[in-house]
Amino acid sequence: MFSLPPLLPPARASAQPLPRALACLALIATGALVALAAWYPGQWQVLLLLLPAVWSRVRGRTSAFAIWIGYYLAGARDIPVVCMRFFSGYRELTQPEALVLGVAFWIAQACVLATPWALLKPDSDSSATRHALCATIATVLVTVPPLGIIGWLSPAYVASALFPGWKAPGLVLGMTATACAAAVSRARFAQRMATLLVILSLLARSVASAPVVPSRWTALDTRLGRFDQSSYASLYARTQQVQAIAQRAFSESATVVVLPEEIVGLWRPAMSYWWRDDIQAFATAKRTLIVGMDLTASVTPFRYSDSAVIVGADHGRLDSRQPVPAALWRPGAAVSAVRGSLTQPYVMVAGKSVAFSICYEDLLWWPHWRILLRSPDVLVSLSNGWFDSDLALAHIQRQGIAAIARLSGVPLLRAVNR
Known part of the structure; x- marks a missing residue:
């Protein structure tokens, strides 16, 4: 006699994709919220540090991709309308054609800029040093050419919020802050470095002054x-x-x-x-x-x-x-x-x-x-x-x-x- 296999395990297996999809949607929403808080209508660019912090905690490249594509889609949300107005304004395309092209550009730029973060995502059991290094490399890749040709919304902008007036050293310290955000939950050394960066940031902000435009x-x-x-x-x-x-x-x-x-x-x-x-x-x-x-x-x-x-x-x-x-x-x-x-x-x-x-x-x-x-x-x-x-x-x-x-x-x- 042959007996039918139990039905319960397959039912559980088929239910797994739904929570995974919901988790990805939650990460996309997280990235979008950071974009809105850091950029218009928000003005809190320091919150860009949340992105590498969350990125380092998620499991798998799909999840890593999700948080960053949410960020870039929300931050560059005007691309379809801009394309429609620009190309139709110069009569190069009709409004529907320009809008379709704009949607394609909008999705493509988000995928391109999110890809380095997905490809460089370390395994969950990787060291804090590896997470910090990968976060730094990904930031550089999306900031300088060739990807940097569309390098808007770079996480490097956090440097100006933390270290105003500190020029190149401030940019280096800002990149270090991004690296620490990716590693702070994994090593005491990163936590100590983060504490030092907070102190330096408070110092930089306390001595910063508003530059004066030349008279007339x-x-x-x-x-x-x-x-x-x-x-x-x-x-x-x-x-x-x-x-x-x-x-x-x-x-x-x-x-x-x-x-x-x-x-x-x-x-x-x-x-x-x-x-x-x-x-x-x-x-x-x-x-x-x-x-x-x-x-x-x-x-x-x-x-x-x-x-x-x-x-x-x-x-x-x-x-x-x-x-x-x-x-x-x-x-x-x-x-x-x-x-x-x-x-x-x-x-x-x-x-x-x-x-x-x-x-x-x-x-x-x-x-x-x-x-x-x-x-x-x-x-x-x-x-x-x-x-x-x-x-x-x-x-x-x-x-x-x-x-x-x-x-x-x-x-x-x-x-x-x-």
């Missing part, structure tokens, strides 16, 4: 929206608007005026003619204008630089080291922005050394490596957010560049077009 320097926000460059009539109308804004600021006693990224669009021979008298007047009056524009690099294929240009009493330029991927920076396409050199020096303006951050660079660490080694007198940020000014992304971008300025102890001047 001003950055102007504008509400000119998307620039239609399809006709000379629209080009001339925008030129008159921008000239009036700059002249009004100088008439109110400003000596250095900063205008947003790409506010005058692509610099053409006609625009050089329209601006000639104003630039000469600025130079005669010892006034300096910093303005965002695109400069032609080559005609076939068409390449241009997204630049900050200094005219008037001072002269110079800085090219964006990382234009927005897919939107502006499109290697291999017929039209693309080009990347400026990472070794571009500071520009001297009115006797002050000036570092620049152009739009997308506000969200990244690596283009600003120089200011962590030798602080400039001013950090100038130019942005053109006509497509995201009402979204969380605009606030997160401002938080990102403010954190870099805070860590380097440099005053920040920021001009944004909405």
